[in-house]
Amino acid sequence: MNSLNFSSATPERLTAINKDLAKGDTLEVIKWAYENFSDELIYSCSFGAEAMVLLDMISDVKKDARVTFLDTHLHFPETYTLIEKIRAKYPDLHLTIKEPTLSLDEQAAAHGEELWKSQPDLCCQIRKVDPMESVLKGAVAWMSGLRREQSATRADVQFVNRDEKFQSLKICPLIHWKAEEVWQYIRIFELPYNALHDLSYPSIGCAPCTRPVKEGEDERAGRWSHLGKTECGLHLAK
Numbered sequence: 001m002n003s004l005n006f007s008s009a010t011p012e013r014l015t016a017i018n019k020d021l022a023k024g025d026t027l028e029v030i031k032w033a034y035e036n037f038s039d040e041l042i043y044s045c046s047f048g049a050e051a052m053v054l055l056d057m058i059s060d061v062k063k064d065a066r067v068t069f070l071d072t073h074l075h076f077p078e079t080y081t082l083i084e085k086i087r088a089k090y091p092d093l094h095l096t097i098k099e100p101t102l103s104l105d106e107q108a109a110a111h112g113e114e115l116w117k118s119q120p121d122l123c124c125q126i127r128k129v130d131p132m133e134s135v136l137k138g139a140v141a142w143m144s145g146l147r148r149e150q151s152a153t154r155a156d157v158q159f160v161n162r163d164e165k166f167q168s169l170k171i172c173p174l175i176h177w178k179a180e181e182v183w184q185y186i187r188i189f190e191l192p193y194n195a196l197h198d199l200s201y202p203s204i205g206c207a208p209c210t211r212p213v214k215e216g217e218d219e220r221a222g223r224w225s226h227l228g229k230t231e232c233g234l235h236l237a238k
Contacts, residue, residue, distance in 0.1 A: 006127050009162050009169055017159075024059065026177070029171070030058060033171045037141045038181075039066060039110050040138075041066065041142065041171070042068055042141075043055075043066065043068070043142070043143040043144075044135070045068065045085060046145065046149065047204075048145065048199060048203065049186060050145030050174055052193050053185050054174065055067070057173075058093075059090045059092070063090075065093055066094045066096075066212075067094065067096070068095075068096050068126075069083065069096075069098065070128050070131050070132060072100065073100070073208060074127070074206035074209075075209060076194075076196060076207045076209055077194045078194050078204075079194060081195075082192060083200060095101070097134075100131050101126075101130065101131075129165075136168055141169040141170070141171055142166070142170055143170075144171070145172070145174050147177050149179070152218060159175060179202065199212060201213070203219055205223055209224050210223055
């Protein structure tokens, strides 16, 4: 373990670390992360296609890695089915389900029915961002499957990032991967994946805010498409 944490992660230090990590492959980035942070590293798993790649690689590096899924209670049935398949395939992973403080009924009573339509940012704050803040208390770093090609808001992400929102370090091993490389890995290793991917859902979030994408659209075009929103808030600086 070294002394790297949010406070000590100066821009100069992160630049040097990222330059060094760029010399290796994805698995080496993951190994570096667990060598440095071990159980102080939490993988926030969305159970999308990228997650299948990361879970498989992580299991080779640290079988009992800490993995968290933010259960908004609004996910597709296919997502919950996939979670059970992953539990069976990687039984040693320390997978926990984090739920919001408010149930959907309590949220409706406090803020109105279908908050995701009237105030989508508030809904994401209650059901994703606030639970994530709770998960990351005491954790030095967290891992994500962000890829640069996914959207303009992710184009500059590095392997190791200062996360100002959660006051932690964010590790992103897949930044250079293309969508076709993700799917090549899934098929070669015959990994389980969300059945909705076969129905034109490249990016899958909560059911009310996710639709299939049309030919030629960006792979995240199906997320909050009617709301002018592109991120839930987990990956925004503030």
